Amino acid sequence: MRRGAVRSVVVAGLLALGAGVPGSVQASAHASVQASARVADGPEADVAYHGRVALSGARLRIWLVPENDGPAAVPNATLRVRLSAELADRQQLAEGCARAGSREVVCETGPLPLHGRGRHIALLLELRERAPEVAVRVDTWWDGGATDRNHSNDEHVVLALDTGDTYAF
Template identity: 50%
Template sequence: MSAAVAMAATGLWGAGSPAAARPVVPAVAPGLAPEADVSHHGHVSLWEDRLGVRLESANSGPWDLADVTVRLRFSAPLAGSQGLPQGCLRGGRSTVLCRMGPLPADGEIRRAALDLRLGSRPAEVVMRVDTVWSGGVRDRAPRNNEHEVLAPATGDAYAF
């Protein structure tokens, strides 16, 4: 069992407790759009045909988010069928979508760990990270949730 699978199995990197209460989203005055500040950070490692991704998502507010989904796109196609953490699914040959769950405005962190197999052994992979769903709430600072990171096949962790 890989370290990533072990961490996910023990809940150390799970996407949050399914029993967690949903945040209450206050009503918005007519003509105003609710705002939030979602951030995604973590690291990606590439070795042989394996790609490890550690992801942390948070919201600095001012509005609570009832649900957030992050998209991870890779420059190399993923191998056929493979296990993904709970809340994650394939979005195409080289895309994974992960439901991070509710993100309250207090900056509480949700974590996910992915241990992916690629369809080949590339010398490097580019990973693009972005938010695809936040319940229609406008992000006032999208630069901290949209990333592009190059991961050479060194096994080292490259941060985003």
């Protein structure tokens, strides 16, 4: 799937979730989609994310690899990266990624074969302003119709300090 197609899917998903709609309507729609995704009747998979985060000045570097421990392959999924700090207005995002809010980016994983890895995803995000620390939350936004009963390896929160040091998850 190319960038234009990904953005179309992401934009359609955001519109379905009520992006741009104030407060509780958007949160309620998002919670409904998240709840239905968690009880999907699709094949069972175990999606996991492993990576690194580094904050230096107003630049946040994120590198991660999605994996699938099975028992079924996943044709595609979408991961979400949420930040505790606001993103700058302009971002140069990796292919397959799109901005989903003032503090949020979503990226497609590509196919996740049984006991295999998806594409490596590297993000260089510009923050609106320098922050002494940024909490980075990574989770699955859309699971490709699969059921994933183990969320301990696909939901991460990493605190990155403005030191340039790398923090692994």
